[in-house]
Amino acid sequence: MTVQTASRESAYLELEHIVGPEHITSSPVIMDSYTFQFNADNITGTNWGPFRPWAVILPESTRQVQAIVRVCNEHEVPFKAISTGWAIMGAPSCEGCLQIDLRRMNHIIEIDEENMYAVVEPYVSGAALQAEAMKKGLNCHIHGAGSNASLLANATSVCGQGNTGMSTSHSNRNLLGVEWVTPTGEVLHLGSLGQTGRWFTGDGPGPSLRGAMRGFLGAFGGIGVFTRCALKLYPWYGPREPEVKGTTPDYWLEGLDRIHVFQVVLESWDSFADFCYKLGEAEIAMVACRNAPVVAVAGVVDSNEEFVEIWESEYFQSFPYALSVVIDAGSDAEFAHRTRVLHDIVDDCGGLIQFATKTRPSYIKYQLRMLNWLRKQHGTVGAVRVLYRAARSFGKIVHEKGMDHLARTMAAAMIKAHANARAIFRFGGSFITTFGALETIDAAVAGAKRGIEVKKPYIERGVLMDDTGDNAWGTIYEQGALMHLEEVAAYDPSDPEAAAGATRFMIDAIVASRDDHIGFCFNGFSDLGHGLLSDQTSGYYRWLAALKDAFDPAGVSDGGYYVSRSEEVTALVDGLQKH
Amino acid sequence: MNPRHKLDYYEKDLKRCCHCSMCKFIPLIQVKDARYTQVCPAISQKDFHAYCAGGKLHAALSLLEGRIEPDADLLDVVYRCSTCGGCDVSCKHNRDLEPLEVLFALRAHLVSTGVGPLPEHEPILMGIRNYDNVWQQPRQARGRWAKDAGVKVLPKQSAEVLYFAGCTYSLNRQLTGVARKTVALMKSAGVDVGVLGEEEPCCGSPAFTIGDHELFMEKAAANIAMFNRLGIKRLVTSCAGCFGVMSGKYPAVGDMSFEVVPAVSFIEELVREGGIRLTHPVNMTVTYHDPCHLGRQSEPYIPWEGRELKKLNSVVVHDPPKEYRRGTKGVYDAPREVLAAVPGLTLTEMKRIREYSFCCGSGGGVKSAFPEFALTAARERVAEAEETGVRAIVTACPWCEANLADGLAAGESGMELFDLVDIVTRAMGGE
Secondary structure (H helix, E strand, O other): OOOOHHHHHHHHHHHHHHHOHHHEEOOHHHHHHHHEOOOOHHHHOOOEOOOOOOEEEOOOOHHHHHHHHHHHHHHOOOEEEEOOOOOHHHOOOOOOOEEEEOOOOOOEEEEEOOOOEEEEOOOOEHHHHHHHHHOOOEEOOOOOOOOOOEHHHHHHOOOOOOOOHHHHOOHHHHEEEEEEEOOOOOEEEEOHHHHHOOOOOOOOOOOOOHHHHOOOOOOOOOOOEEEEEEEEOEEOOOOOOOEEEEEOOEEEEEOOOOEEEEEEEOOOHHHHHHHHHHHHHHOOEEEEEEOOHHHHHHOOOOOHHHHHHHHOOOOHHHOOOEEEEEEEOOOHHHHHHHHHHHHHHHHHOOOEEEEEOOOOHHHHHHHHHHHHHHHHHHHHHHHHHHHHHHHHOHHHHHHHHOHHHHHHHHHHHHHHOOOHHHHHHOOOOEEEEEEOOOEOHHHHHHHHHHHHHHHHHHHHOOOOOOOOOOOEEEEEEHHHOEEEEEEEEEEOOOOHHHHHHHHHHHHHHHHHHHHOOOOOOOOOOHHHHHHHHHHHOOOHHHHHHHHHHHHOOOOOEOOOOOOOOHHHHHHHHHHHHHO | OOHHHOHHHHHHHHHHOOOOOHHHEOOHHHOOOHHHOEOOHHHHHHOOHHHOHHHHHHHHHHHHOOOOOOOHHHHHHHHOOOOOOHHHHHHHOOOOOOHHHHHHHHHHHHHHOOOOOOHHHHHHHHHHHHHOOOOOOOHHHHHHHHOOOOOEEOOOOOOOEEEEOOHHHHHOOOOHHHHHHHHHHHHHOOOOEEEOHHHOOOOOHHHHHHOOHHHHHHHHHHHHHHHHHHOOOEEEEOOHHHHHHHHHOHHHOOOOOOEEEEHHHHHHHHHHHOOOOOOOOOOEEEEEOOOOOOOHHHOOOOOOOOEEEEEOOOEEEEEOOOOOOOOOOOOOHHHHHHHHOOOOEEEOOOOOOHHHOOOOOOOOOHHHHOHHHHHHHHHHHHHHHHHOOOOEEEEOOHHHHHHHHHHHHOOOOOOEEEEHHHHHHHHOOOO
């Protein structure tokens, strides 16, 4: 879209009038701080996104957002809203875009203890809401990005996977009432909010537009601005204000008397899936999170040097089919029961508990099983070598801190989601993630296996981190109803070849998930993603584009990372299919 | 210039920032209240992303790559920052990057290219150059506080311990009592202590933070040489700024034949070893404000020279291994232990403390260039203290004391403000 300069000047003045001169700018230094984004290298080969914003504006209310959007419609100024604003999908995808930074809208409007939901503005982080919810004996779902990121953005606009999904579901399913400034500047109230003025459901009484507003992946800010939403809360059985011990980077929580972590290891992907189903059926776990060996090691070290030393021992790689399980309970009796059931399931599936918050003497049987598995994989001499190296590297940390301590830090990391970025960015500075369909446990496991195959050639070429191919991270949701395992690939964004390789890997992964019917993969966004997935998914992109046309007739809500308008999408997808 | 003060030394860090915004918050596990999530005074007030540490890294890269020209907006982004280092602690909770070093290097780059600092900083630098103090006071004024203290004056006399008051405790009349009381209690404990009187120089810290690294290097080298010549065993300073720079920066400039000790640690040692006795009740509830330069920025300098290697295709490791300063080895326990030893006194902590303490807003040249910014930060910290329900704030830094006093004066809480040594003196039976 080209915009006349005179109109731009007029638009700027009108926008300035809405928020005041101190809350709008077009200064290059500030524009560039919004142009720099993680994953920009996948598009431009640099740290910079393809387009610098025309201006950045900081509204403080829904009324201001609405006025801003109306000015954008009047002057044909494309706009893109962000909250905590992480990754290139939050940056402009077109020339002359107004970046609406929702940072000033940072209030928790309400925590309804009785009905177990919270109403939040866009800049409320997971950490902020969780701290307040815990004071009331409640907890919220924090997505995989971590507790630094916006809860509203994740619920309304972007994916929604998170460590505690076993008991706190998925962000798109936790979404209740929503306040939405549409691309034309209307304010819509969805769910019960639209009918009763209360926030307690997302799907009636009142209009449910959950599918239109976000669907599985979200519109990445391409269909207006979400200004408030209600999120479901869940019981929290820990202390109302958990005491934090230790110092950075090694913090943990005290007082989790009835919240324990168990690192469970299975012998194969099949027994892993079997265990996941049984664990879900038993409905005993707060968390069931799969961390690949590479992430498990990252969780116990304080430096990359320590990481490499432990990794090279091959100890953790020898136990890849692992799941971190957190058991919680409201009473001692219930906790004892749940723990017993967990042990029964582990035994039933032929698994073992590698370590736990309180390691028991009976775990010696698991140690023996571990030795046996090591011997089967590496032979007797090889097993001894692995153990020797592990003792010299991982053993040092265990000696210094103790296994119980490691388990406690792991529990804290999963519940508080404060170190998610550590586990992924420390391996090179950036990552890309693929597969990750929200599907059955078997489908998730199939995706994890395929992910390894797709990734290996890129490791051999030296562009992606050598994590053996397996960095499938994911969790079970709603006690086994769903699972996702996404294949994460770390790389160094300062190396252009690595960045280009990561992009190519992502495209290969989309194609593999499509051709092998593994489910709708994470990267099915933007016209490119839709184009690659379209021919086996009933041409859904045409409906998506039709929705975009209907809600955004002027085409001002920057949809570059969502979907373009119908005629553009049709031309692009048809072109892709021909080639 | 020290290569570590050059911006291009950090180019890879600039490119490896992931825009996660952790630098805006206290380490997330420490969030105890939705109101107290922020660690950075700059982004707390200005809101545009450029004002957080990540944003400044982006600005630095943009400048290096020629995407932006230095202008007034860049100077505002770079200098409207108290360089408190809260961002550095939070970033390093998850990443091995050096955001605070980048910020200092960015300031040094702007100064060395003639773009910086701001006009409001020039008097400070001129004061250091011409008068050896940041307040542009005549050199003779520096020693007045100690005139009747009955303390040895070096180098004419010799002493085992040099008490270094610093520019502000020497020259700010509201604060000189801190220096006098500290020397008095050292003497009462039988410490062989001396002062430099009017020969006491500026430590150079403001020159470093403002970005005039040439001036800083000159001051630091001269000071180290002089302190070495004095033959002292320990240098004790009440000023957090002086201690922070002497502990964290001086060792990179030259070998030091003496130990640098903050007054709070020295007092804690005296209390622990029975050199002074705290016998008089001080019946009040207080909260303690951790000064940035006594806390996270005082972490001892860790020398490292080596090379960066990549393992497993992308994992950056250092040969030899590099130890990062994460802010955890600052002086946090000593002041709390002293307060715990005061009979009748109860310490109630704020929500943001120790390595993730919220800055008072005074440092980095902002008090001179952006007084409203400094005052707003102080008000936020005072409000946090007020919420604890205590009667007084205790701290141990002249810059914090001056700025928090302004913050208190702008409100109506009636809370008092004390230097730690004021409390100790009372507990010893003094006033």
